Amino acid sequence: MRFRRIYLLLPVALAGAGAGAYWWARPLAVVGTPVRAGPAADVVYATGFVEAREPVEVAARVTAPITQVLVDEGAQVVRGQPLARLENGEQREAIAQLAAQSRAAALDEQRTVAIFRRGFATAAARDRAVTSAQAARAAEAAARARLDQYVVRAGISGVVLRRDAYPGALATPTKVLFTLGNPKLMRVTATVDERDIPRVVPGQRVAMTSDAYKGHVYRGRVYEITPAGDPTQRAFRVRVAPDAPDLPMGLTLELNIETAVHPQALLIPAKAVRDGKLWIAQGDRAARVAVQTGIEGGDTVEVRAGVARGTCILADPPADLGEGTRLKVTGC
Structure with missing residues (x-):
């Protein structure tokens, strides 16, 4: 009876082994993608x-209220063009006073020089009169020159990028009124x-x-x-x-x-690389190769070494994929 049982079970065991062999020989269906060439930028x-x-900030050279703004933002200006005018009443009064002093000094100079020529004045008196007249004229000229400081002018030719000047506001040498460029x-x-x-x-x-x-x-x-x-x-x-x-x-x-x-980088899906290696299809078999990657960009990565253009790689291989596994690849 013992031999009969063995005889009956043997065909069953053989049948099971044959089925298992058939199962393991079945190719694994996977999706592949070829290594392609394209531009990669880091x-x-x-x-x-x-x-x-080269922005130029324009401020007033004196402290005075703004009476008139002559340009708006975006205006084209040329070097030296007036941008704003300041209150200059006090300066004009000072000029008038210095002009009067200059005229008086000039008359005194004329009289002293004439008297000196007739021998009734010393050379020292003449020199004092001449010097006083020259000083008065210089003071008047300086005051008239400072009058131009009450006009804010463009330092370059360009465009008014920003205007922070408004009538009635106080302009000072430390406050930027215009920015030109x-x-x-x-x-x-x-x-x-x-x-x-x-x-x-x-x-x-x-x-x-x-x-x-x-x-x-x-x-x-x-x-x-x-x-x-x-x-x-x-x-x-x-x-x-x-x-x-x-x-x-x-x-x-x-x-x-x-x-x-x-411009001609070798590109592969970034998810195909795991721990510096990826799976490729060599014929109908799976193989794992080490690669050197370069520029990464979203879902794509540059591969610099390890595979050639056109190599069929497995972008999303199964976790339990083994070396030499038979494959049925689509996509390559």
Whole structure:
């Protein structure tokens, strides 16, 4: 009876082993994607605004109330053009007084010189009269020259970027009344996080966008990095020269500073790389290879070594995938 049982169970065992062999030989269905070539750019994000490259702040040279403002913001001005006038009544009275003194000194000079020529005055008296007349004329000329200080004039030719002058307000030498700038000499000043500043160097290309002009990309180039950062914001200022001076002053921008650009990089899905390795399909078998990655951008990463263009990689392989597993790949 014992041998009979073994004889009956043996076919069943063999049948089970055959079924298992068939099951493990079935290929694993996976989705692959080929390694493709395309542009990859490593960028540093920043925010900035448009300003004049050489802004000129204009203040009064004397302290006096403003009587008249002659320009508005956005006005084109030329060097020396009056921007505002100040109350100059006291200065005019001073000029009138000095003019009278100058006339009196001139008459005294004439009389003393005439008397000296006739021998009735000393040379010292003549010299005193001449000197007094010269001093009076110089004082009058200086007072008349100071009268021009009651006119606030443009220091450069350009555009009035900002006006803080209003009739009736008191102008002082320490108060900026106007800010001027040349619209052809503008720049974008961006704030870059101190962790990213080592990657930024002059000459790098910059792409700039603004919510005010959706769909339009402005281009520029980094030309200066301030040597001192802001410890409060933990950031540095980076200057960008726009390619075309058609940006309005004061416009805020979002900047992508291109720190590295590879036009023909090998690109793969970022999720395919795990611990520096990825799965590929070699024929109908799975193989795991080590790769060196580069620029990362969202769902895509650059691979610099380990696979070639066109290699079929498994973007989302099963967690229990093993080396040499038979595959049925779609997508490559």
